[in-house]
Amino acid sequence: MKFAVVVSMSPSGSTDHVGQVIAASLKSKGVEVVSVDLAKQSGLESDVLERLGNDRSCLFVGSPVYFSRVIPPVLEFIASLPLATGGHAVPFVTWGGASSGIALHDLGVALQERGYGVIGAAKVLAEHSMMWRFENPLGENHPDETDDRLVTDLVERVVDKFSAASPVPALPLEMLAYQPPQAFTEMSKVVFAKAKTNMPAKQVDEEQCTQCGVCAEECPVGAITLAPYPEFADNCICCFKCLRICPEDAFTNDLSMLDTRIRERARTMDEHPKTEMFM
Ligand SMILES: Cc1cc2nc3c(=O)[nH]c(=O)nc-3n(C[C@H](O)[C@H](O)[C@H](O)COP(=O)(O)O)c2cc1C
Ligand code: SF4
Ligand code: SF4
CATH class of the missing domain: 3.40.50.360 (Flavodoxin domain)
Structure with missing residues (x-):
């Protein structure tokens, strides 16, 4: 090579x-x-x-x-x-x-x-x-x-x-x-756009958001526009990077239900x- x-x-x-x-x-x-x-x-x-x-x-x-x-x-x-x-x-x-x-x-x-x-x-x-x-x-x-x-x-x-x-x-x-x-067959049926809809919708606290634009700059698929607060286009892949990097922690989503869901999935699949x- x-x-x-x-x-x-x-x-x-x-x-x-x-x-x-x-x-x-x-x-x-x-x-x-x-x-x-x-x-x-x-x-x-x-x-x-x-x-x-x-x-x-x-x-x-x-x-x-x-x-x-x-x-x-x-x-x-x-x-x-x-x-x-x-x-x-x-x-x-x-x-x-x-x-x-x-x-x-x-x-x-x-x-x-x-x-x-x-x-x-x-x-x-x-x-x-x-x-x-x-x-x-x-x-x-x-x-x-x-x-x-x-x-x-x-x-x-x-x-x-x-x-x-x-x-x-x-x-x-x-x-x-x-x-x-059986798992392979079920996973083959997953449609990304549909799976995304089971994720919590992003919520921005407009009191906390300074409209700094960091989330829009860092979104890997360019899905955020400031108008004047962040708005999210359909090509969002739900990566949560905007939530992770916001310097003001302005996203108010409660993700606690995901923790239980993910750990349960790991237990069921028990992949090695x-x-x-x-x-
Ligand atoms: C929306 C979303 C869906 C995910 N789905 C799975 C999954 O089905 N199974 C899994 O083990 N991890 C899942 N993960 C975790 C990622 O696969 C894992 O953290 C990966 O290493 C992230 O890669 P990155 O750091 O390059 O972004 C998911 C993460 C996100 C944000
Ligand atoms: S990174 Fe946070 S503070 Fe900056 S524009 Fe986005 S949501 Fe607002
Ligand atoms: S979740 Fe990821 S893809 Fe969606 S708007 Fe935020 S940074 Fe962009």
């Missing part, structure tokens, strides 16, 4: 952390790397695209797991890729300890449809990004050093695969369909291993 692109969206930073571990590991193996944050740019420059989708390059694509699935901006990015012949990809997800769902499988299917065979994949436990206000959030202190080491090892093995065979053989996507069959590499 001579060239790699590491693309992700990461509203609370864990997926970005994994992307950085991947990039560092690639560079240590002598691979040239371009990293792309989908919150800052929605696609790839044409010169980068021209160097992807061949037997010397690899696309690493990361998403957090939301409602057991991939977040829409990451799927939209993949759908926007020109069709490749013989491309290679490594999808990766971070999840908050409730269920990693079928997000890796979603990514694998989407990548394959654009001509990118999946030659490795990673699911990595991370702190649950809906639980920052609660004590002992699920996935606390993850990704940790052990998670990072597993990711580094995966990347090194993926790079070595390029020296062993060209093109690198793709993994069967069934490998990423690791949920029990928490961090896993697929080769």
Whole structure:
């Protein structure tokens, strides 16, 4: 492998952390790397695209797991890729300890449809990004050093695969369909736009809001306009970043019901291993 692109969206930073571990590991193996944050740019420059989708390059694509699935901006990015012949990809997800769902499988299917065979994949436990206000959030202190080491090892093995065979053989996507069959079927029916409606609507206390605009600047999908207080467009992915970063703590949402719901889901799913590499 001579060239790699590491693309992700990461509203609370864990997926970005994994992307950085991947990039560092690639560079240590002598691979040239371009990293792309989908919150800052929605696609790839044409010169980068021209160097992807061949037997010397690899696309690493990361998403957090939301409602057991991939977040829409990451799927939209993949759908926007020109069709490749013989491309290679490594999808990766971070999840908050409730269920990693079928997000890796979603990514694998989407990548394959654009001509990118999946030659490795990673699911990595991370702190649950809906639980920052609660004590002992699920996935606390993850990704940790052990998670990072597993990711580094995966990347090194993926790079070595390029020296062993060209093109690198793709993994069967069934490998990423690791949920029990009934859960897999239920998760396949999740529609992101509908799942979002079960989340508490964002409420801003206009007495506390100083109209500073920080939430609008930092929203990863540009869904906030100040008119003159924050208003939220339909493309909101419900990441809660605006709630987390508001310097005035002006969002008044009570999220306590989510704590119980998420922990119950984690107990029911009881997913193991928490961090896993697929080769
Ligand atoms: C709206 C929303 C839905 C989520 N759904 C799930 C889920 O289904 N299962 C899970 O384990 N974690 C879930 N999480 C937690 C995130 O997957 C996890 O914290 C992830 O690491 C966040 O990535 P980021 O730090 O890159 O934003 C959800 C978080 C949010 C905000
Ligand atoms: S970050 Fe908070 S204070 Fe600033 S505009 Fe948004 S809601 Fe208002
Ligand atoms: S409006 Fe808030 S919750 Fe919605 S995507 Fe933007 S930052 Fe995330």
